[in-house]
Amino acid sequence: MNEDNAATILTALQHADSNFPSGSFAFSQGLEGLASLTGKRPGTDEITNFVREQIVHRWASSDRVALAHAYRAGDDLDRVAEIDEELDLSTFCETLREGSRRNGQALLATHVRFGTPGAASYRQRIDRDTATGTLPVVHALLWRRLGLAEEACVAMSGYGLVSSSLTAAVRLNFVGALTAQSMMPPLLSLVATYAGEPVAEDAEICGFNPFGEIAAMNQAGLALRLFSN
Amino acid sequence: MDTIDNIPAAETGTKPLGAARVGIGGPVGSGKTALIEQLLVHLAKRSISTAVITNDLVTAEDAERLRKGGAIDPARVLAVEAGACPHTVIREDPTLNIIAADQLDRLYRDLELTIIESGGDNLASTFSLDLVDWWIFVIDVAGGDDIPRKRGPGVLQCDLLVVNKVDLAPHVGVDLGRMLEEARSVRDGRPVVATNCRSGENVAAVADAIAEAVLVAR
Ligand SMILES: Nc1nc2c(ncn2[C@@H]2O[C@H](COP(=O)(O)OP(=O)(O)OP(=O)(O)O)[C@@H](O)[C@H]2O)c(=O)[nH]1
Ligand SMILES: [Mg+2]
Numbered sequence: 340m341n342e343d344n345a346a347t348i349l350t351a352l353q354h355a356d357s358n359f360p361s362g363s364f365a366f367s368q369g370l371e372g373l374a375s376l377t378g379k380r381p382g383t384d385e386i387t388n389f390v391r392e393q394i395v396h397r398w399a400s401s402d403r404v405a406l407a408h409a410y411r412a413g414d415d416l417d418r419v420a421e422i423d424e425e426l427d428l429s430t431f432c433e434t435l436r437e438g439s440r441r442n443g444q445a446l447l448a449t450h451v452r453f454g455t456p457g458a459a460s461y462r463q464r465i466d467r468d469t470a471t472g473t474l475p476v477v478h479a480l481l482w483r484r485l486g487l488a489e490e491a492c493v494a495m496s497g498y499g500l501v502s503s504s505l506t507a508a509v510r511l512n513f514v515g516a517l518t519a520q521s522m523m524p525p526l527l528s529l530v531a532t533y534a535g536e537p538v539a540e541d542a543e544i545c546g547f548n549p550f551g552e553i554a555a556m557n558q559a560g561l562a563l564r565l566f567s568n
Numbered sequence: 569m570d571t572i573d574n575i576p577a578a579e580t581g582t583k584p585l586g587a588a589r590v591g592i593g594g595p596v597g598s599g600k601t602a603l604i605e606q607l608l609v610h611l612a613k614r615s616i617s618t619a620v621i622t623n624d625l626v627t628a629e630d631a632e633r634l635r636k637g638g639a640i641d642p643a644r645v646l647a648v649e650a651g652a653c654p655h656t657v658i659r660e661d662p663t664l665n666i667i668a669a670d671q672l673d674r675l676y677r678d679l680e681l682t683i684i685e686s687g688g689d690n691l692a693s694t695f696s697l698d699l700v701d702w703w704i705f706v707i708d709v710a711g712g713d714d715i716p717r718k719r720g721p722g723v724l725q726c727d728l729l730v731v732n733k734v735d736l737a738p739h740v741g742v743d744l745g746r747m748l749e750e751a752r753s754v755r756d757g758r759p760v761v762a763t764n765c766r767s768g769e770n771v772a773a774v775a776d777a778i779a780e781a782v783l784v785a786r
Binding site for chain 2: 358360361362363364365366367441444445446448449452466507510511564565566567
């Protein structure tokens with residue numbers, strides 16, 4: 340491996356790392372609502388299926404598409420903001436929509452402090468209500484400026500979904516930390532399948548994951564909540 | 569077109585402009601919310617424009633209690649969920665609290681002080697200085713007079729240690745004088761204040777310490 344490749348991999352590792360301050364730890368994407376929805380504590384099969392559905396019906400068809408379009412929009416922030424809004428509107432459940440926005444804005448806050456190019460001006464748009472700040476679009480905006488390729492950004496975004504969902508499963512004590520890691524490879528290979536499929540120029544953002552949305556709405560109504568969604 | 573490279577310089581850097589940020593941490597039930605309730609009265613008397621962020625672990629109960637208390641405009645109290653982990657949201661990843669505090673700065677242009685209450689945690693809980701300028705750790709006499717001796721990072725590192733529920737000392741067999749002495753000694757003489765947050769005893773001293781540490785300089 341040459342030094343440039345190694346440097347790129349290390350940059351990707353830093354920014355996909357769950358230690359990177361981005362607020363992601365506080366979101367379960369509806370997983371917290373799963374127990375009361377099914378009436379029992381979810382085990383490995385239920386959690387794997389839940390995350391699979393998130394990947395196939397939400398991430399691959401909407402987050403990933405929005406990320407790719409925003410990445411290609413490059414410095415045209417008006418276009419980035421348009422995609423941002425489109426992604427926001429495509430999510431039905433309020434707490435999932437708000438979660439993506441808060442997560443994106445939290446990540447942006449870290450980069451504003453770092454001085455990552457584009458972070459401050461995009462934050463300003465959000466403050467003025469001319470941009471939404473959904474997580475996948477913020478990923479595209481920032482990671483592109485770190486020199487990462489589109490495919491890498493897509494893979495990192497998918498990794499983030501799998502990793503934060505399983506972290507939530509551990510924090511909810513649905514499964515142990517070792518079990519959660521053992522659940523990762525098949526979910527990551529599903530992510531890899533989609534990451535290897537280029538997003539078409541005319542691909543539309545169309546997430547539809549009724550079960551996940553119902554779980555998230557259920558979570559929003561819980562009297563006792565550990566997670567933001 | 570507002571291009572991506574058009575970055576306002578003041579927006580970058582490590583320290584944000586805006587209200588001073590003060591953290592209040594400590595074990596479950598030590599009296600963090602009670603201290604804030606009392607502090608709000610003192611801060612209002614001194615006309616200090618204040619807001620509060622709570623990090624309730626499981627509900628928005630503390631936020632609701634402060635909103636209903638009448639000592640602060642309910643809109644100035646925000647609740648941030650801690651994702652099952654009170655220390656992550658004040659130390660390892662404080663970004664959700666940072667954006668909440670930024671939001672308060674934007675909403676209230678006159679804001680001078682934002683108080684951030686941590687969810688109840690253990691003696692190892694500490695605030696990141698990425699989030700706050702200065703922080704308080706609250707323990708209480710009912711937790712036992714050996715708490716200072718245990719030298720938890722929260723007790724040692726905080727800018728001000730509050731020993732609360734002094735009224736309970738006789739009932740739980742605690743020698744308050746000795747507990748305070750030990751607290752001062754493990755903290756190498758850094759400030760310790762003994763309070764009763766039910767009666768409000770000595771809360772003025774906490775308000776003084778906040779004012780002196782973070783408000784005078786601004
Ligand atoms: N006797 C006595 N009780 C107090 C004092 N301060 C607080 N309390 C009581 O202690 C209990 C816990 O107080 P809170 O203010 O909710 O404590 P907290 O640290 O915010 O609790 P968490 O946020 O749940 O960790 C309440 O019942 C208070 O009324 C005090 O100085 N003396
Ligand atoms: Mg409290």
